[in-house]
Amino acid sequence: GKGKGKGKSGATAASGLAALCGAVFTKALTLTFLAEWGDRSQLATITLAARSDPLGVTLGGIAGHAACTGLAVIGGRAFASAISERVVLAAGGALFWVFGVQCALTALAEGQG
Structure with a gap:
């Protein structure tokens, strides 16, 4: 028949897309929820x-x-x-450390003052 093979592969592609979108949606929802929970914008x-x-x-x-x-x-x-994922991760990690050290130094300075 005309559409036998296409129907099966189309259904497989559709279920694969649904599974991917479901996984991406779940990851995005979870990351956003956890990142935003209790932050200043929520308050x-x-x-x-x-x-x-x-x-x-x-x-x-x-x-x-x-x-x-x-x-x-x-x-x-x-x-x-424009930029590789490795560079973005390295820059993010470096900024994390810079801000962490800054916060620690600020806390120490306020504790002494």
Whole structure:
């Protein structure tokens, strides 16, 4: 028949795409949730919701987060094509250490003052 082979491979491709998107979606959801939980923007949103219309705060928060994440995805794609992942990881690790040392030195200085 005309579409026997195509139907089977099409179904396999569709299930493979669904599995990949599901895995990517789950990773993105988990990373974003854990990174954002308890940060200053969440606390500010809680405060704003206590004083303002919760629906407006919810919709504004979703739009703001979507815009920020969208820019990160677009920037990440552009960045990834220009710089290797190894360089990005090394730079991120170096910055992590720099900020860690800065925080430690600040804490020590405040403890002595």
